[in-house]
Amino acid sequence: MRSRVDTPSNPHIGLAPSRWMSHYAYLVPAGARILDLACGYGRHALYFAARGASVVAVDRDAAALATLTGAPGIETRLADLEAGPWPFGDERFDAIVVSHYLHRPLFTNLRAALAADGTLLYETFALGNEAYGRPSNPDFLLRAGELLAFAAAATPPMTVVAFEQGVADVAGRPAVTQRLAAVGPARAWPPALPSRPTG
Numbered sequence: 152m153r154s155r156v157d158t159p160s161n162p163h164i165g166l167a168p169s170r171w172m173s174h175y176a177y178l179v180p181a182g183a184r185i186l187d188l189a190c191g192y193g194r195h196a197l198y199f200a201a202r203g204a205s206v207v208a209v210d211r212d213a214a215a216l217a218t219l220t221g222a223p224g225i226e227t228r229l230a231d232l233e234a235g236p237w238p239f240g241d242e243r244f245d246a247i248v249v250s251h252y253l254h255r256p257l258f259t260n261l262r263a264a265l266a267a268d269g270t271l272l273y274e275t276f277a278l279g280n281e282a283y284g285r286p287s288n289p290d291f292l293l294r295a296g297e298l299l300a301f302a303a304a305a306t307p308p309m310t311v312v313a314f315e316q317g318v319a320d321v322a323g324r325p326a327v328t329q330r331l332a333a334v335g336p337a338r339a340w341p342p343a344l345p346s347r348p349t350g
Contacts, residue, residue, distance in 0.1 A: 168198040169250055171274045175332040176202060177345045178270040178312060183245035186264065189232060189252035193219045199248070200224030209238065232257060239264055246270040253291050262305045267337035271309065273298055277316055279327035298331035307336040 168176075172195050179185065179199065187196040187208045192215045196208040205224055210216055211231040219225050230238040237260045245266050253275050265271055278294055281287035295316065302309035316329040334342055 179246040185246045186244040188249045249273045267335045269335045271333045274330040277327045277329040293329045302333045309333040
């Protein structure tokens with residue numbers, strides 16, 4: 152599938168799925184319907200579709216979406232998420248994945264679009280990243296603990312499985328990031344954790 156992609160939409164990001172997404176992919180059940188928000192060239196859409204999911208990949212970049220044409224398990228939708236109405240109406244998704252994208256006015260829509268037992272995997276840049284380069288505009292940088300607040304603001308609150316924030320290596324350069332893996336309140340507790348190699 153990698154041959155289908157010409158150039159990543161973010162020059163700092165390779166075509167493989169992020170380690171955060173691949174590590175917590177176990178929280179997404181087989182056959183899930185997934186929304187890949189602001190998908191760019193679709194590295195996560197391709198990854199989850201290859202795992203048997205049905206993915207709706209949305210972006211405003213028609214050229215990027217065109218690289219996903221014909222990819223099994225992926226439906227593309229061209230939409231500018233920052234202009235006009237929420238393009239999904241009352242559709243619900245078993246999982247929502249967001250990587251390196253932030254538009255706070257969509258937070259309410261994202262919570263409403265996630266199934267009650269759904270999975271949210273979110274990672275993007277955070278305040279402090281301006282010391283390392285772009286993005287540096289605070290509109291595109293999460294405040295400390297903001298993804299935790301996002302999960303807590305759901306009614307009832309989402310269950311946080313994993314959260315981290317701080318300086319990390321992103322495609323070979325330091326960046327300040329924030330990452331969340333959470334499940335909806337209807338998910339059976341406790342969620343199963345993946346087995347880890349010993350030694």
